[in-house]
Amino acid sequence: MERRDLLQFVMSTGALAALHQLSLDDVAALGEQVHRAAATLANPTDRQRVWAALTAAQARTVQVMAEDILPRTNTPGATDANVTPFIDRMLAEWYAPTERDVVLKGLPTLETRAAALGGASYVALPAARRVELLEALDAEVTALRRTNGAAANAHWFSTLKYLTVFGYCTSEAGMSKHLDAWPLTGRYDGNAPVRS
Numbered sequence: 001m002e003r004r005d006l007l008q009f010v011m012s013t014g015a016l017a018a019l020h021q022l023s024l025d026d027v028a029a030l031g032e033q034v035h036r037a038a039a040t041l042a043n044p045t046d047r048q049r050v051w052a053a054l055t056a057a058q059a060r061t062v063q064v065m066a067e068d069i070l071p072r073t074n075t076p077g078a079t080d081a082n083v084t085p086f087i088d089r090m091l092a093e094w095y096a097p098t099e100r101d102v103v104l105k106g107l108p109t110l111e112t113r114a115a116a117l118g119g120a121s122y123v124a125l126p127a128a129r130r131v132e133l134l135e136a137l138d139a140e141v142t143a144l145r146r147t148n149g150a151a152a153n154a155h156w157f158s159t160l161k162y163l164t165v166f167g168y169c170t171s172e173a174g175m176s177k178h179l180d181a182w183p184l185t186g187r188y189d190g191n192a193p194v195r196s
Helices: 002-011 017-021 024-039 056-069 084-093 096-117 127-147 149-154 156-169 172-178
Strands: none
Touching: 017 096, 024 084, 056 084, 056 127, 056 156, 084 096, 084 156, 096 127, 096 156, 127 149, 127 156, 149 156
């Protein structure tokens, strides 16, 4: 899938209302800016990292979930693309408190369902069980989308999946290794940092 097609898909499946008014090039540039801002913080696996919206435990869950959605294969995975810091930054700076709370209150649902599958937590589940759980959540959102698209877009899992894909598609790793679209073209930024 081409970068423009993928970004169009991302925009149509749960994007923030504010993003609908931007061009695809501006959405890609926004993603790049959020990644740059998130990169100024410590390494995502650093226990001393200060998270803006997530707790350290939530960030670990989101990191594993994002990697389960976009695993490393012959292309980078979500962790390689620094998706968790991207999600944290988007939740903190782009989502209204009520929208952010939907996501944060949804994460315990993931833990409850992981416990029902025999895990102490989502992260502790074997990879196959985690993927099974994500596929069940995705099927629920898909069914909801058939009857109420707005509710499906507002679902906590839909938001996290959307942010995972958005973060991946606008990361240097995702664009250069998967989409073959780095550096971004089509947008002039007179204040862009020099790339070597």
